[in-house]
Amino acid sequence: MKKFVVAGMLCLAAVAGAGQSANATSILGWQIGGKAAALPHEIIPLDTPQPSSEVFTPAQIATGAKFYGAYCTICHGGPVNPDLRRSALLQSKDAFRQVVIGGSLSQNGMASFAAYMKPADAEGIRAYLNGQAQALLAEERKKTAR
Ligand code: HEC
Numbered sequence: 001m002k003k004f005v006v007a008g009m010l011c012l013a014a015v016a017g018a019g020q021s022a023n024a025t026s027i028l029g030w031q032i033g034g035k036a037a038a039l040p041h042e043i044i045p046l047d048t049p050q051p052s053s054e055v056f057t058p059a060q061i062a063t064g065a066k067f068y069g070a071y072c073t074i075c076h077g078g079p080v081n082p083d084l085r086r087s088a089l090l091q092s093k094d095a096f097r098q099v100v101i102g103g104s105l106s107q108n109g110m111a112s113f114a115a116y117m118k119p120a121d122a123e124g125i126r127a128y129l130n131g132q133a134q135a136l137l138a139e140e141r142k143k144t145a146r
Pocket of ligand 1: 067068071072073074075076081082084086087088089096099100105108109110111113125
């Protein structure tokens with residue numbers, strides 16, 4: 001059993017099945033307080049970005065970029081946690097706010113940021129990410145059109 005830290009969360013990992021057959025070896029990981037899960041071996045298709053068609057102001061987007069960079073990239077800028085450009089929650093101001101300010105996913109390691117920002121700042125993050133999601137969608141559509 002090994003202990004390691006992923007993006008500030010203490011995790012435990014163990015190699016199961018080692019020594020029996022190379023193919024049967026799998027890595028099991030647990031996040032403290034989280035659910036046990038075998039790390040996937042197969043490639044899981046990424047969700048297609050589904051940005052909202054709402055129009056945000058440049059000020060909202062600028063605020064969002066600042067807050068996203070300061071508070072979110074550390075966990076969401078890598079391969080482990082959800083890529084927020086692909087989150088269906090970008091569609092809904094209320095749903096996004098419930099997670100970021102309300103802490104509705106805090107049991108899963110996504111804490112409330114109510115102590116660090118106002119709801120309007122969280123909405124700015126949604127505005128910023130929505131633009132990023134639109135850009136990603138356009139990029140991926142170009143690739144599949146080839
Ligand atoms: C300490 C790590 C950490 C930080 C920092 C963090 N998140 Fe998360 N976030 C998570 C994890 C883990 C999940 C997955 C929770 C789950 O599986 O239910 C998540 C999930 C989410 C989701 C749900 C995505 C979906 O489609 O299911 C949203 C929205 C989100 N985070 C927004 C943010 C925003 C905005 C910030 C910055 C203000 C932020 N997070 C900062 C760890 C983090």
